[in-house]
Amino acid sequence: MxxxxxxxxxxxxxxxxxxxxxxxxxxxxxxxxxxxxxxxxxxxxxxxxxxxxSTSDPLAPPSPIRTPTPDSPVRRVITLSSADLDVLLALGREPVAAWAADGTGRRPWRDHAAPPAPDWGGPGLPSLRSLLPFGVDGFALAAADPTEAQLRGFEQLAAVMVDPAGRPGWRRHLDLVADAVGRDPDPxxxxxxxxxxxxxxxxxxxxxxxxxxxxxxxxxxxxxxxxxxxxxxxxxxxxxxxxxxxxxxxxxxxxxxxxxxxxxxxxxxxxxxxxxxxxxxxxxxxxxxxxxxxxxxxxx
Structure with missing residues (x-):
């Protein structure tokens, strides 16, 4: 005990x-x-x-296959959770679109106008069809908890920012997105x-x-x-x-x-x-x- x-x-x-x-x-x-x-x-x-x-656990988070590389930073990003939006904005980057289960508008810690949102009224993460019009090269979804099928679908369109170990803590999350978009996380x-x-x-x-x-x-x-x-x-x-x-x-x-x-x-x-x-x-x-x-x- x-x-x-x-x-x-x-x-x-x-x-x-x-x-x-x-x-x-x-x-x-x-x-x-x-x-x-x-x-x-x-x-x-x-x-x-x-x-x-456990990496042998069938319920372990899926590992990404298509991720950003340091020599080719992501420029056009869609964030797919409230925390991912927070991180990108904290790094001084504007997403081309954003979606979150609890909204993407202003918060007491996020005094920022809501970015465009995918045309999606269904349950769970947005469909690939709703994301196509934005022409992005990266999805920030480290706090979105995608299933393996969803992750594989997003990877068909662009690189993904996700921690293979599961949802990261705030500092790991910040470093992960900063590396992908080529920004300094220190400030x-x-x-x-x-x-x-x-x-x-x-x-x-x-x-x-x-x-x-x-x-x-x-x-x-x-x-x-x-x-x-x-x-x-x-x-x-x-x-x-x-x-x-x-x-x-x-x-x-x-x-x-x-x-x-x-x-x-x-x-x-x-x-x-x-x-x-x-x-x-x-x-x-x-x-x-x-x-x-x-x-x-x-x-x-």
Whole structure:
């Protein structure tokens, strides 16, 4: 059984986590109506594990065949997720078109007019037919979670920007796209790191060792609430800052979540901006989301 993140005064090292099949079953069983914003809900103790990807796993992310090369940077890019759009804009590049499940318009961390969008009203990622008119030479979809069939289809039209290991963290994501489009990632990375370091120092000064992210509209002390899965992209980013993420596989009374050294924060499903930032943390949305979550809050 994984140990509690509060069993030692410093941050714990995450244990080796379940495979993608286990994570997929957990995500399907959530029932919270938040695509990709994974919360726990089956019973047991808090966990702080992180996923590992096995190359022999049939559910492992597909590996790209057609990728950009350093001697031929991509010029005309379509982004296919909110986080991919954030990254390209942070690098000072404009996509020729963009699509995201939660929209491509302005956000608190993205004060930018929405780029053209493919004419696509179907489920999931846009069809190849809807993308043809833009004449692109690259697709940024590292945070879009394409299936193997979709990835092979996109590769028929252009090179793809995707991490073979799965959805990347914010820094790996930034470097991946920067390499593809021939841009320097350091200015955007330095700004994000400065903001994240300041946030982490602020939490440490308050005695915070771990976060619990509640997913819900609000709760009385005895109301059972769901918590964000620590293995989610957002949970992995928090752990990357040196703090633990406490998550429970079953709803727990709100009052039971408050402990010494634990910062309890809440994602309201009605807050589209916060949901988008937590679901797909990026170089620009992650610092904003962390600041928004702890605003005015103190640990127990």
């Amino acid at each position: 994984p140990r509690s993140p509060l069993s030692s005064p410093g941050p714990s090292r995450p244990a080796a986590g379940p495979d993608r099949r286990t994570l997929l079953r957990a995500a399907v069983g959530v029932g919270l109506g938040l695509v990709g914003l994974t919360a726990c809900g089956t019973g047991g103790d808090p966990t702080t594990t992180s996923p590992t990807v 955007a990375a330095e700004a994000a790191e400065e903001a994240l370091d300041a946030w982490t120092r602020g939490q440490r000064r308050l005695g915070v060792e771990a976060l619990v992210v509640v997913v819900g509209t609000g709760a009385l002390p005895d109301t059972p609430v769901a918590t964000l899965d620590g293995r989610s992209p957002f949970g992995r980013e928090i752990r990357g800052l040196g703090l633990d993420v406490v998550s429970y596989p079953d709803p727990r009374p709100y009052r039971d979540l408050r402990r010494s050294g634990v910062q309890v924060v809440r994602v309201d499903p009605r807050d589209g901006d916060l949901v988008a930032a937590v679901r797909q943390p990026s170089v620009s949305s992650l610092p904003w989301a962390l600041g928004r979550l702890v605003e005015g809050r103190r640990p127990a």
